[in-house]
Amino acid sequence: MNWTEFAFAAVTSAVGAIGGLGGAVLLVPMLVLTGTTARAAAPLGLVSVAAGSSAAGARQLNDGLVNHRIGISTELFASAGVVTGAIASGLASDRVLKLVLAGVAFAAGVLGARRKGIRNLPDPSLTSADVGEHIGALSGAYQLDDGVVPYSAKRFRVGAALFGLSGLIAGLAGASGGFVKTPASSEVMHVPVRVAAATTTFTIGVTSAAGLIVFALQGRLDLRECAAVCAGSVIGATVGVAVQARLAPPQVRRFLSAALVVIAIVLVVRA
Amino acid sequence: MSELDTPIRALPPLMLAATIAAFVFATVGAVVDGRAGTVAAGLAVSTIVAIPLLRVVIVGVHWLRIGDRRFAVVAAVLLAVVGLGAILAVL
Numbered sequence A: 001m002n003w004t005e006f007a008f009a010a011v012t013s014a015v016g017a018i019g020g021l022g023g024a025v026l027l028v029p030m031l032v033l034t035g036t037t038a039r040a041a042a043p044l045g046l047v048s049v050a051a052g053s054s055a056a057g058a059r060q061l062n063d064g065l066v067n068h069r070i071g072i073s074t075e076l077f078a079s080a081g082v083v084t085g086a087i088a089s090g091l092a093s094d095r096v097l098k099l100v101l102a103g104v105a106f107a108a109g110v111l112g113a114r115r116k117g118i119r120n121l122p123d124p125s126l127t128s129a130d131v132g133e134h135i136g137a138l139s140g141a142y143q144l145d146d147g148v149v150p151y152s153a154k155r156f157r158v159g160a161a162l163f164g165l166s167g168l169i170a171g172l173a174g175a176s177g178g179f180v181k182t183p184a185s186s187e188v189m190h191v192p193v194r195v196a197a198a199t200t201t202f203t204i205g206v207t208s209a210a211g212l213i214v215f216a217l218q219g220r221l222d223l224r225e226c227a228a229v230c231a232g233s234v235i236g237a238t239v240g241v242a243v244q245a246r247l248a249p250p251q252v253r254r255f256l257s258a259a260l261v262v263i264a265i266v267l268v269v270r271a
Numbered sequence B: 001m002s003e004l005d006t007p008i009r010a011l012p013p014l015m016l017a018a019t020i021a022a023f024v025f026a027t028v029g030a031v032v033d034g035r036a037g038t039v040a041a042g043l044a045v046s047t048i049v050a051i052p053l054l055r056v057v058i059v060g061v062h063w064l065r066i067g068d069r070r071f072a073v074v075a076a077v078l079l080a081v082v083g084l085g086a087i088l089a090v091l
Helices: A003-019 A024-033 A038-062 A068-089 A094-114 A156-173 A178-188 A193-217 A223-244 A249-270 B011-031 B034-065 B069-090
Strands: A139-144 A147-152
Touching: A003 A024, A003 A038, A003 A223, A024 A038, A024 A094, A024 A249, A038 A094, A038 A156, A038 A193, A038 A223, A038 B011, A038 B034, A068 A156, A068 A178, A068 A193, A068 B034, A068 B069, A094 A156, A094 A178, A094 A249, A139 A193, A156 A178, A156 A193, A178 A193, A193 B034, A193 B069, A223 B011, A223 B034, B011 B034, B034 B069
Parallel strands: none
Antiparallel strands: A139 A147
């Protein structure tokens, strides 16, 4: 067992799940800073994302927070991006990948710190029987405390373009791209942040799967290392999702954001 | 207002079972030496890749059954994009 990778994956997946940024954006820079090449770290990042996404999935489905229609429609563009990025990353030098990673970490830090709270408000005429997603539309309703909040996705084209960008980042750097997807859904498409976060958790799993298939076919997966990261990420994400409800996510996100900016600076200096 | 979709009740327990299976495979793959460990590690990676794609298949089939053809097509196209990526990676 590679205990270092196992521990890194467990801690970053837990912290990432609590902060809502995804753990890979922390894991990959940490692996690179401790000696793993950016080329080798990228697939491990996607393994961490896929494992964390699966671990959180069942709970979020039970909570009725995931909107599959919004997720799968936007994921089309993210998957096209991740395939492009994963193929391009095989052609790029380690220095370029390290700089991309630094840019990703910095952007994640800034975007995470800027994320807003609740935009959509409960509708008193709706009951818990109205919770769910609507057939044939990018809309639905979700339970927020004692109320039910209706929502409808807006500005789909802009959101889709941003999802394509998030996929490209995932393929190039091995980060989940969740730090782009969740703000794109909530701030651009006006999907409530809890629905956006849960739907993103589902879609980053699909993005990672698409990227991992490419990496596997390129012979870039070390199965033993992947297994250690997978085991650590399942534990970390399970703990993180359970703890998330008890902590104040904005405080954790601010801490994560500061850490990511520091990591970005160190990566640029080392590149 | 649009008609409400019915949740797929089998999906959460299926996700949970698959995640547990991936964790068991991954732990064996990370701890056990030799061919058995390598096979288990391969199964772990295969499982976590399969889980989200299987979820897209299940949701797409559900949409097709309830007559939401437009989104069923979107799900099918998404799987095609993933498949196309695999083909491009081999070329």
